[in-house]
Amino acid sequence: MKEQDYIVFESYSSNELSEDEVITFEAKLKSDPEFAEAFKTYKELSSFLEHTFENEEKSNAFKKNLENISDSHFNENKDVSEFEGKTKTYTLFKYIIAASVALLFGIFTVNQFSNPTYGDFNNYDAISLTVRGANDDLLKTAENTFNTKNFASAEEAFKQLIELDKDNSELKLYRAISNIELSNFETSDNLLEDLRNGNSAYKNKAIWYLALSKLKQDDKGACVDILKTIPEDADDYKRAQKLLNKLD
Amino acid sequence: MSEKKIHEDQKYIDGLLKNNSFIIQAIYDEFVPKVVNYIKQNSGSRDRAQDIVQETLVTIYNQASEKNLQLTCPFDAYFFLLCKRKWLNELKKSSNKEVTINEDVLSKGEEAQELAFETSVFGEKQALFAEMFEKLGTACKDLLKATFKIKSMEEVAASLNVTYAYARKKKSLCIGKLTTLVRESPKFNQLNN
Numbered sequence: 001m002k003e004q005d006y007i008v009f010e011s012y013s014s015n016e017l018s019e020d021e022v023i024t025f026e027a028k029l030k031s032d033p034e035f036a037e038a039f040k041t042y043k044e045l046s047s048f049l050e051h052t053f054e055n056e057e058k059s060n061a062f063k064k065n066l067e068n069i070s071d072s073h074f075n076e077n078k079d080v081s082e083f084e085g086k087t088k089t090y091t092l093f094k095y096i097i098a099a100s101v102a103l104l105f106g107i108f109t110v111n112q113f114s115n116p117t118y119g120d121f122n123n124y125d126a127i128s129l130t131v132r133g134a135n136d137d138l139l140k141t142a143e144n145t146f147n148t149k150n151f152a153s154a155e156e157a158f159k160q161l162i163e164l165d166k167d168n169s170e171l172k173l174y175r176a177i178s179n180i181e182l183s184n185f186e187t188s189d190n191l192l193e194d195l196r197n198g199n200s201a202y203k204n205k206a207i208w209y210l211a212l213s214k215l216k217q218d219d220k221g222a223c224v225d226i227l228k229t230i231p232e233d234a235d236d237y238k239r240a241q242k243l244l245n246k247l248d
Numbered sequence: 249m250s251e252k253k254i255h256e257d258q259k260y261i262d263g264l265l266k267n268n269s270f271i272i273q274a275i276y277d278e279f280v281p282k283v284v285n286y287i288k289q290n291s292g293s294r295d296r297a298q299d300i301v302q303e304t305l306v307t308i309y310n311q312a313s314e315k316n317l318q319l320t321c322p323f324d325a326y327f328f329l330l331c332k333r334k335w336l337n338e339l340k341k342s343s344n345k346e347v348t349i350n351e352d353v354l355s356k357g358e359e360a361q362e363l364a365f366e367t368s369v370f371g372e373k374q375a376l377f378a379e380m381f382e383k384l385g386t387a388c389k390d391l392l393k394a395t396f397k398i399k400s401m402e403e404v405a406a407s408l409n410v411t412y413a414y415a416r417k418k419k420s421l422c423i424g425k426l427t428t429l430v431r432e433s434p435k436f437n438q439l440n441n
Contacts, residue, residue, distance in 0.1 A: 006424030007417060041436075042427045048377045049423070051314040053396035062267045062309055066302060069269065073276040074298045128270030170262075201258035233322070235256055 001038045009042045116246045118216035121239070122181070127174060138164075146174060151181040169200035176206070180213045188213050204234035211240065220247055252359075257323035264305065265312045275305070279324055283331040292335060300338070304331050307371035315370065321359040329364035334371075369439055376436060380429040388422035395419050 011017050012025050029036045126147045129139040142157035158175035165171060172191050179188035192213065195206035207230050214223035224247050230240045263271025280301055287297040304327070311317040319326065381389065394404045395415075405415035430436050 001424065001428070003421055003424065006420045006427070010416070010420035010423070038427060038431065041431055042423060044373070045377060045423055045426050045430065047314060048374065049381075049392055050396050051310070052378075053393055054399075055313060056397075058267075059306075059309065059313070062264070063306060065267055065269060066272060066305055069272050069276060070298060070302050073273075073280065074294065126270070128268055199254065201254060201256055201262060204256050233256065 001035075005035070005038065006042065009039055013043065013046065116215070116243055118180075118212055121212055121215075121243075124177065129170075129174075142171075142174070146178065149181075151178040154178045155182060155184075169195055169198065169202045173202045173205055173209070176213075177209060180209065180216060183216070185213060185217055204230060204236065208234070208236040208240060211243075215243075223247065252318075252320040255319045255321055255323075257321075258319045260323045261308065261312050261317055261319050264309045272305075275323075275327070276301075279327050282324075282328060286328070286332060287335050290335065291339060296335075296338075300331050300334050303371075304334055307367060307374070310374060311367050311370045317367070319363070321363055325360035326364050326367075329360055330367055333364060333368050372435075372439055376433065376439070377426075377430065380426055380433065383429055384422065384426060388418075388425060391415065391418055392422050 008017070008021075008025060012022070017025060029039060127143055129143045138157055138161055142154055142161060145151070145153040145157060155175065155178045158171055158178060161171050162168065162175060172195055176188045176191040176195070179185070179191070189210060192206045192210040195202055196210060207226060211223050211226040211230075214220075214226060224244060227240045227244045227247075230237055234240070260271060260275060262268075264275075283301055284294060284297040287300060288294065292300075308317065308327075308330070381392075384392075391404070391408060394407060395401070398404050398407065401415055401419070402412055405412045408415065410418070
């Protein structure tokens with residue numbers, strides 16, 4: 001490629017060519033594979049450079065965080081595996097405990113599921129929302145209040161957050177859950193319907209919680225109908241099937 | 249690529265992208281032990297496994313951030329295949345000694361294979377691009393860094409004490425130089441085939 005070619009690549013990429021020049025350029029892309037290949041690589045490199053330098057701070061923050069988590073994960077587990085290696089009796093003992101726990105848990109779940117209620121399912125994992133950036137305080141409030149089950153305050157925080165970030169599916173899901181807890185079913189179900197009809201990563205979770213919302217409202221028919229629409233690859237598929245068996 | 253259904257596990261990709269510690273922790277708890285076992289069973293150590301996992305997560309992060317990576321298969325299969333591929337490449341690179349590989353029994357979905365392949369090519373290209381960038385002269389490197397950090401070419405020109413027209417032209421020529429270096433490297437041709 002000649003110097004002039006690269007200058008044209010840049011002008012074309014930043015929309016600075018005249019109409020005629022664009023036509024000539026695009027015709028050359030079609031007729032000259034060498035030229036087209038070089039342009040493709042030029043674009044790939046521009047994107048690489050843009051990403052690398054523009055997001056340098058962000059990706060350094062990510063790498064640092066990753067390193068910390070990685071170190072603590074690998075150090076922690078090292079201790080465990082060394083300890084396990086030392087004594088066989090310990091391993092045996094561990095199995096006995098595991099077996100007893102499994103047995104207890106079995107008895108417990110049989111009892112618990114005999115007449116399923118919303119309360120059997122509302123044990124969420126702790127959520128984590130804070131990212132380096134804007135709205136950090138509000139996110140922190142939402143996260144803390146949700147994790148400590150102070151759902152009235154969580155609802156308040158999520159409401160404000162969603163006003164600032166209207167398309168955030170994750171926030172919508174947590175706001176919906178908070179509203180199920182508060183028995184504001186209209187708000188929760190509207191949000192969940194919205195997610196259910198969308199195509200976000202939270203779609204299947206939303207269907208599951210919509211079913212739970214109906215369960216809490218004692219509308220078992222609607223709950224069953226919704227549970228049946230949870231696809232097999234969803235995280236909650238197994239739980240949904242169990243609940244279905246109990247309800248049917 | 250376009251109309252495939254996004255898998256629910258996209259949450260792991262989004263979590264990485266948002267630097268969400270809770271999600272990163274979950275990845276280590278749920279998916280990493282399997283990778284460590286695999287590497288240990290195939291001539292590797294815990295320490296090497298730790299590096300492989302970390303490098304793989306950075307590649308996923310970069311692809312998500314630059315190319316808007318969308319997961320169409322379970323994260324488990326995708327992540328495992330990626331780490332495995334990376335490890336096998338390492339072994340190949342440093343193998344003066346005989347390498348025994350226990351092929352794993354699980355067969356992964358085609359979707360996962362394809363996506364893992366895409367990501368690993370992406371990662372190798374990134375490494376190559378970074379290596380070639382280092383070969384550029386200082387003037388080019390500085391100009392490109394400034395261009396992509398500052399965004400406005402006027403400001404770049406002012407900060408480097410050159411005219412706008414010169415900065416513009418220099419930018420395309422520097423990326424041009426980099427394009428040539430990359431296209432001439434044998435590694436690039438391997439990756440593109």
